[in-house]
Structures are given as C-alpha cells and as structure tokens.
Amino acid sequence: MSEIINKRSEILFLYDIENANPNGDPINENRPRFDTEDSTVLVTDVRLKRTIRDYWFEYKGFNGTNGSDVFVRETSYNEGDKQYIKDGKRRAKDFDEQVENILNTCIDIRTFGGVIPLSNASITRIGPVQFQMGRSLNKTEIIEEQGTGAFASGEKKAQATFRTEFKVPYAVIGFNGIINEKSAQYSKMTNNDVELLKEGIWEGTKALISRSKFGQTPLLLLVIEYNEPFYIGSLRQRIKLDSGEINEMQIRNVKDYKIDVSELLAELKANKGKIASIEFKADSRVQLLCDGQLISKISKDEL
16 A cells, blocks of 8 residues: 655646636636736636546546545435435535545545535545646737527527637646645545646646647646755746747747746755655657756756
8 A cells, every 4th residue: 555645745837728718717707817917827726626636537547436536526416306416515425424434535635635524513634735826927818709609599599699718829827736745644645646646737637628628738747855844935936938039928839938947947956955856747849948058857866
C-alpha cells in the first residue's frame, strides 16, 4: 500500500486555450471569467479540480467500483417513479456516514478535502492540495459569436432560434498549487495519489473535448518537492511570455512566444538546498528562455 506523503511540494501548471471558453461565469451569460483591469482571463480552482475529478472517474476507475470512488460527483436516487439528484447527506450515506470509509475510498477527499455532511453534524477535512485561481499570462479579449440553432423556439415559428457564444481567441493560463504534507496526515493522501494528481492535471486537460472546452492543451507542469516545510510561492508570477515584436493581444499559437523563466530559475537556485527534487514536463513545442538563452528543461541538476 502506498505511503502517506511526508514532504511538501509546489506545482506550476500552464496550458493554453484557443477559440474556446476556459471557465464560463453562469451569472454573467456564461462569459469567460475576466479581469477587466488588466485584460486577463481567470479560471477558478474549482474548474481545475473538476477537470481532475472527471479524469479520475472516466479513465482511472474511480467510479464506485472496486473500492475506488470520487465523492463529489452527481449521483441519483429513485423515489416512487421519479429520479432525484442526491444531496451531500445522501451521498455520505453511500459510505454509511463513516469518515474513514470515505477517506479510504474517495481520492478527491484525500486530495482536495471537503465538507462531509452527516445526519446530525458535518466533518471538514482540509485538503493537502490547494490551487490559487488561475490567470492568463497574456492579455486577451472576449469575442462574441452568434449563430442559429437547429430548432424553433416553439410551435408555428418560421425561424430557428439564435445562439450567442463567448470565447477568448487565445490565452496561456497558469496555476499555482501546493501539496501540504501536514494536511495529508489527516486526509491520508498517499504518494500514489500524488502521481494520479499529476496525471489528472495533464491528461485531464487533454481530455476536455466538449464543445466549449475543446482547444485546451497542457504546456508545462513543474512539481518541486522540498526537504522541509517550505515553499517558494508565486511561481506563476515569476514567469512571463516573451512575444518579441508581436503584441501580446495578437498571440494565437504557442510558436508566437517564448516562456521566460529567468526569475523563476534564479529563485530556484537561491533555494537549491531546500529542494529535494524537480519534476518537469512540457509540450515539445514550448520554448523556454533564461537570461536571453534558450533552455530545454528545468532540473535540479542544472540549478
């Protein structure tokens, strides 16, 4: 059985999106979440966690069979001839309201934590894995596309309905994350869960092939494991896009820019003694720039 993690890790994840909606806001016509002050796209941590959960459920067998499950997912029950969606309390009853049973079975509670509602109370587990809200590294804009639907809005209508979609032409979105070894002692997150987390981040993003999400591609995943309860912080804020003479609003492809990691590498070098390992993965098209020179990867050996 895999051991509970005992070291702190920090995560930087970058992905791009082309002509799609990275995270619609349901109370704002499902427009992409957007910071109007600096024209950047925002993506909630909940969206990334859902991406990972969906991957675990669809591709890794965490579907309620063989003692493996995802707690936060839509399940239903029948009452008479009607079907209803379960609330949290009914979901907890699937596990006999036994917290240990939930932790042993549900990878998402071990990883992200959650509030477990019981019949007469609730129990909160703080998740070892937390993400800040994601933000695009480049300025972009929201574009509006209109089209016609296949059906009329009602009987005896001579014209089909119209539809409006909101998208961004291109954005590189970055997430900061942390894996807290102290919280893992309570949620029982294991080393195997960490491997499934990293796989879920990368492969889960590639698996988003719905109409509104198709066009997202993972670009870079950096996982830094530390020797002590320490982390650098703000990894995303320590990198930037270098698009040369191209205005960042005109970026449309990963070949239009380089990712400048100069500040990030300088901070890694300054804290080299606290770093146990660095895991690096990148799309083959990604170009990294450090102090004006192209580099092929980020590794502890080269700090």
